[in-house]
Amino acid sequence: MSDVIVRMEHICKSFPGVKALDDVSLELRSGEVLALLGENGAGKSTLMKILSGVYTKDSGTMEIFGKQVESLNPNSARDAGVAIIHQEMNMCNDLTVAENMFLGRELYKGVVLQNAQMNEIARKYLDELDADIEPTEVVRNLPVSKQQMVEIATALSTNAKILVMDEPTSALTSREIENLFRIIRKFREEGKGIIYISHRLEELPRIADRVTIMRDGKYITSGKFSDFSMDEIIRNMVGREIKDKFPRVTCKRGRKVFEVRHLNAGRQVRDINFSLYEGEIVGFAGLMGAGRTETTRAIFGVDPRESGEFFLDGKQIRIRKPEDAIKAGIVLAPEDRRKDGLCVKLSIRENIALPNLDIIGGKSGILSSSKEEEMCARAIQDLSIKTPNENVNADTLSGGNQQKVVVGKWLVRDSRVVMFDEPTRGIDVGAKVEIYNLMNKLKQQGIAVMFASSEMPEVMGIADRILVMCDGQITGELSREEATQDLILKYATSFQAKQ
Amino acid sequence: MKKRSSWKRFFEIKGMRNALTAFAGLVVIYIVFGIINTKVFSLMNFLNVLRSMSKYLLVGIGQSYVMITGNIDLSIGSVVAMSTMLVAKLMTMGVHPALAILVALACGLLIGVINGFLVGKFKLPPFIATLGTMFVARGVGYIVNNNRNTDSINSTLSKPVADHFQNLFYYGKFLGIYNTFWIALIIFIVFFFILSKTRTGRHIYAVGSNVDAARLAGVDVNKTTTITYLVSAFCATVVGVILCAQASMGNMEAGNMYEMYGVAAGVIGGVSPLGGSGLLLGTFAGAGVWQVLENGLNMVHAQVGIQRIVIGVIVVLAVLADILLRNRKKN
Numbered sequence: 001m002s003d004v005i006v007r008m009e010h011i012c013k014s015f016p017g018v019k020a021l022d023d024v025s026l027e028l029r030s031g032e033v034l035a036l037l038g039e040n041g042a043g044k045s046t047l048m049k050i051l052s053g054v055y056t057k058d059s060g061t062m063e064i065f066g067k068q069v070e071s072l073n074p075n076s077a078r079d080a081g082v083a084i085i086h087q088e089m090n091m092c093n094d095l096t097v098a099e100n101m102f103l104g105r106e107l108y109k110g111v112v113l114q115n116a117q118m119n120e121i122a123r124k125y126l127d128e129l130d131a132d133i134e135p136t137e138v139v140r141n142l143p144v145s146k147q148q149m150v151e152i153a154t155a156l157s158t159n160a161k162i163l164v165m166d167e168p169t170s171a172l173t174s175r176e177i178e179n180l181f182r183i184i185r186k187f188r189e190e191g192k193g194i195i196y197i198s199h200r201l202e203e204l205p206r207i208a209d210r211v212t213i214m215r216d217g218k219y220i221t222s223g224k225f226s227d228f229s230m231d232e233i234i235r236n237m238v239g240r241e242i243k244d245k246f247p248r249v250t251c252k253r254g255r256k257v258f259e260v261r262h263l264n265a266g267r268q269v270r271d272i273n274f275s276l277y278e279g280e281i282v283g284f285a286g287l288m289g290a291g292r293t294e295t296t297r298a299i300f301g302v303d304p305r306e307s308g309e310f311f312l313d314g315k316q317i318r319i320r321k322p323e324d325a326i327k328a329g330i331v332l333a334p335e336d337r338r339k340d341g342l343c344v345k346l347s348i349r350e351n352i353a354l355p356n357l358d359i360i361g362g363k364s365g366i367l368s369s370s371k372e373e374e375m376c377a378r379a380i381q382d383l384s385i386k387t388p389n390e391n392v393n394a395d396t397l398s399g400g401n402q403q404k405v406v407v408g409k410w411l412v413r414d415s416r417v418v419m420f421d422e423p424t425r426g427i428d429v430g431a432k433v434e435i436y437n438l439m440n441k442l443k444q445q446g447i448a449v450m451f452a453s454s455e456m457p458e459v460m461g462i463a464d465r466i467l468v469m470c471d472g473q474i475t476g477e478l479s480r481e482e483a484t485q486d487l488i489l490k491y492a493t494s495f496q497a498k499q
Numbered sequence: 500m501k502k503r504s505s506w507k508r509f510f511e512i513k514g515m516r517n518a519l520t521a522f523a524g525l526v527v528i529y530i531v532f533g534i535i536n537t538k539v540f541s542l543m544n545f546l547n548v549l550r551s552m553s554k555y556l557l558v559g560i561g562q563s564y565v566m567i568t569g570n571i572d573l574s575i576g577s578v579v580a581m582s583t584m585l586v587a588k589l590m591t592m593g594v595h596p597a598l599a600i601l602v603a604l605a606c607g608l609l610i611g612v613i614n615g616f617l618v619g620k621f622k623l624p625p626f627i628a629t630l631g632t633m634f635v636a637r638g639v640g641y642i643v644n645n646n647r648n649t650d651s652i653n654s655t656l657s658k659p660v661a662d663h664f665q666n667l668f669y670y671g672k673f674l675g676i677y678n679t680f681w682i683a684l685i686i687f688i689v690f691f692f693i694l695s696k697t698r699t700g701r702h703i704y705a706v707g708s709n710v711d712a713a714r715l716a717g718v719d720v721n722k723t724t725t726i727t728y729l730v731s732a733f734c735a736t737v738v739g740v741i742l743c744a745q746a747s748m749g750n751m752e753a754g755n756m757y758e759m760y761g762v763a764a765g766v767i768g769g770v771s772p773l774g775g776s777g778l779l780l781g782t783f784a785g786a787g788v789w790q791v792l793e794n795g796l797n798m799v800h801a802q803v804g805i806q807r808i809v810i811g812v813i814v815v816l817a818v819l820a821d822i823l824l825r826n827r828k829k830n
Contacts (some may be wrong), residue, residue: 064632181750217793276682289530289669292824302714302715321717321719322714322715322716322717323717323718323719324718325717326716327717339709339712340711340712340715341710341712341715342708342709342712343704343708343709343712343713344708345512345706345707345708345709345775345776346704346708346775350701353701354701354712354713354716354718355716355717357698357701357702358698358699361697361698364696365697365698365699366696366697367696367698367700367701369699391511391513392507409716440693
């Protein structure tokens with residue numbers, strides 16, 4: 001039960017200008033789930049990349065199954081039994097499930113691929129996970145949760161005994177999370193070791209045996225999960241006390257700012273009606289695929305819609321494309337920051353300036369660099385974005401700071417309505433609180449704030465009013481006082497219940 | 500945040516390192532050829548190099564605009580041919596050069612608009628869309644004079660008018676430098692300014708870096724894409740006019756491969772064909788490298804085959820070196 005299968009000691013790793021890991025140690029035993037915790041940029045991913053052979057350590061020792069390992073490459077790490085289930089799925093979307101599972105180690109007879117045999121083996125592993133997936137299905141057509149199952153099945157098929165899971169639940173519905181936990185527990189019983197990385201601390205009690213906490217590239221502490229209180233864990237991660245995970249300010253509800261009537265856009269946005277008022281934050285709750293993201297996109301004019309009327313401060317406005325919405329003062333910080341929120345090859349300055357070039361350029365369209373710098377400096381300061389300077393590429397920042405750029409670019413202009421879609425996905429506790437404070441600040445300024453989130457504690461903690469969506473419709477409206485997890489879940493599944 | 504000196508900021512401009520490296524390469528190549536054959540250093544040769552590189556600079560500007568949005572324009576060479584044929588044909592019919600140029604510009608820009616809409620609005624892969632217009636524009640060039648090159652423009656135009664046209668675009672000088680270079684330089688400065696200092700320019704970089712994020716930030720992607728193809732078509736049309744002035748006739752096969760010369764000029768200067776980065780300053784240096792190589796190899800009497808091979812190798816090496824350097828920095 002307690003034999004150590006991975007032992008990493010005094011691991012150091014530097015990148016030009018940064019000491020990413022400074023004397024970090026980690027121990028994984030067979031038959032346990034080790035939660036590896038830390039804020040974004042704490043070095044968790046770097047450490048795991050060393051374990052899986054993507055990076056080589058500068059110094060320190062590493063043992064896998066009691067055998068000293070000097071340097072690993074991805075292949076030898078796989079042979080040693082290490083497999084990583086990535087946060088962002090690493091698959092060839094146009095190939096089939098089986099083709100992906102056998103990528104790089106296809107079965108041949110002579111020069112001919114043994115497709116039937118590979119499909120059969122793939123099916124065996126998928127069945128082991130009770131995953132309802134055909135080996136011949138094209139990966140692109142699978143929902144994220146099933147893609148993840150394919151990754152896990154791939155790991156199993158390589159006979160992995162050490163599984164690293166990086167934010168495995170961030171894109172799953174609660175039922176899918178249940179299934180994932182069932183599988184993880186099964187692995188644990190089989191004596192495999194699982195390193196589990198997640199920002200969702202609330203799921204740890206259900207799964208973690210031990211924890212190891214890192215901060216700023218350094219090892220902080222580790223021990224049995226049951227020996228820690230949640231506050232202790234957070235304090236160790238953040239390095240300071242976070243008194244209030246969900247800071248709240250109370251404002252008087254004021255005038256109606258924005259109203260949406262009869263919004264229809266495809267299957268996932270059906271007859272949406274709601275209003276936003278000054279001095280309140282409205283949270284959109286619901287399961288994955290309930291249509292929250294689609295609603296924000298339809299309002300913002302990104303996706304086409306069949307019908308819908310918008311009223312801003314009592315006057316009807318037309319929104320046909322995002323520019324119209326922005327001009328009217330309605331902005332959206334989108335869900336997928338790497339895909340929709342950031343130009344990762346452009347600098348922070350350019351990203352912040354992009355939607356505000358009408359201000360920076362004025363009528364002539366000629367950009368004033370002093371105005372641009374001033375605007376950017378203000379955003380960096382107001383949001384305390386951690387960056388060496390404003391000219392570095394956006395993709396060099398940590399997730400939390402990237403999110404601040406996505407949000408920050410909208411806050412330097414005067415808006416009436418700010419929509420956030422999953423404002424805190426994949427960012428750490430400290431950065432989350434900063435985002436919440438920001439939302440509260442907007443609320444105090446009389447700006448109508450709405451946000452969509454699949455994290456229920458967040459919706460209940462931050463929103464003054466909660467709208468629950470299910471299958472493209474708003475199925476319930478709750479005030480903060482009456483909202484409970486059960487009630488939200490009831491509304492969120494109401495459509496399925498009817499069937 | 501500390502205030503950094505303007506000098507340092509200049510070097511920190513993204514793509515500046517690549518552009519300056521290309522300029523350094525340009526100087527080195529020029530000196531090497533000059534040592535082999537001192538005639539390379541002669542004033543006359545220098546002026547000729549400036550004039551000849553103007554064509555590459557112009558197609559390079561157009562292609563760079565398109566490449567920075569992450570697209571490509573294969574129709575440039577054909578638009579050059581169409582333009583040169585149209586201008587020449589109209590002038591042989593007695594039309595005044597100014598009017599002939601306007602007609603050619605209108606037709607060239609029409610191709611640009613079509614490219615822009617096919618790629619920007621209808622989301623056709625740029626390779627396919629501009630492959631289509633490449634054939635169409637070349638075809639129009641053929642039809643203009645019934646599948647033959649045109650007669651000399653001197654045959655119908657009065658001598659002063661024809662001379663004035665040819666001097667203005669090719670043979671004449673201003674301040675000792677050929678007009679062709681001045682024209683290219685003015686166009687370069689204008690488009691350099693637009694790309695680096697205006698809203699439109701910033702939108703071009705944003706579209707190339709991340710189309711979805713740009714759209715969500717309120718950028719009109721269709722308009723931005725169309726603008727880049729218009730710039731490309733405009734530059735190609737001007738090159739067509741220059742070629743007509745040079746040859747005093749229209750040649751159906753003119754501009755062959757010019758779209759690729761444009762790619763080469765941009766890429767040598769650090770413009771990424773994947774979009775999102777690159778400076779026109781680099782394109783300037785790239786066009787220079789290209790022309791100095793061609794000129795230098797000519798002066799040392801290398802045969803055409805050798806010239807092609809050297810140029811091909813240089814293009815790949817320029818990009819390879821950049822990638823290797825960047826990878827080393829990462830690790």
